[in-house]
Amino acid sequence: MLTLKCPYCGVQAEETELHAGGEAHLTRFGPDSSDDDFETYLFTRENPKGVHFERWRHSHGCGKWFHAARCTMTLEVFGTYPAQTTEPPQDIRDAITAKRPGWTWREFS
Amino acid sequence: MSEPVSALRRARYAGFVTVEEAGLQGMVQIRGDLSSDAFTSAVSDAAGVPMPGLREASLDGRNGLLWMSPDELMLLCPYPEADRAMARLQATLSDTHHLALNVSDARAMFTLQGNGVRDVLAKLAPVDMAPDAFRPGMLRRTRLAQVAAAFWLRSDTQAEVICFRSVAPYMMELLSTAARPGSAVGLHGG
Structure with a gap:
């Protein structure tokens, strides 16, 4: 059972109380962007075996969106953090580096 | 009627x-900036109970305030008083960004x-x-x-x-x- 700590209300919420929201830190391209950028934004997703960043919503709790860093292979959760950011905060990156030295994910490492 | x-x-x-x-239970859903003193004191006055902390219920008989999310509270009061509590809140908060809605019947x-x-x-x-x-x-x-x-x-x-x-x-x-x-x-x- 996957449990994630909601960074807004502090609840250690289990999976059924949450709703998965897909990949985190996407750059959105709108109407005036190039076809390539728009296609990449719309369809291209990471599918890593290992470190991954995801969006989750505490849908049966406080209703807030947050981000989670976890391992897709072991389900280990490295940390969760509020969604008001465009990149993973340093303490989360440090936590991942401690467990998975040399990790990379998109442009982050 | x-x-x-x-x-x-x-x-x-x-x-x-x-x-x-x-x-029947009066319930008023309230949204606003919980870190603003003007907002919290107005809400607390309207409810007649102190502000609840994170994930707490502050209760006094049929009156109360429930912490619903980082920007949402639920005011509890006797059913006939819900509209009055909401009006009092809106009067004190006329200059402060907030939302208040009587959801007793919902x-x-x-x-x-x-x-x-x-x-x-x-x-x-x-x-x-x-x-x-x-x-x-x-x-x-x-x-x-x-x-x-x-x-x-x-x-x-x-x-x-x-x-x-x-x-x-x-x-x-x-x-x-x-x-x-x-x-x-x-x-x-x-």
């Missing part, structure tokens, strides 16, 4: 815990009474109901089986549950089934 009635007209079930639909409330209240809630919600983990005065917004709900303990033997009025019959059957005599788990007393 039509007479307001609650969702289940105080339906009652006596199992190892007594489940009762609480009847919600239902249930009371659970008995030694096994923790058992009944633990059967239905993904929440640690151990006495040292969930204490009276704490509030949890979660799901009970398939529907969204919030609940809190008034004491170790009395709990209150709120949910959408549209799912009140489901909630009544759910709580009644979980409270059926002989089905006590006994993990938390009862």
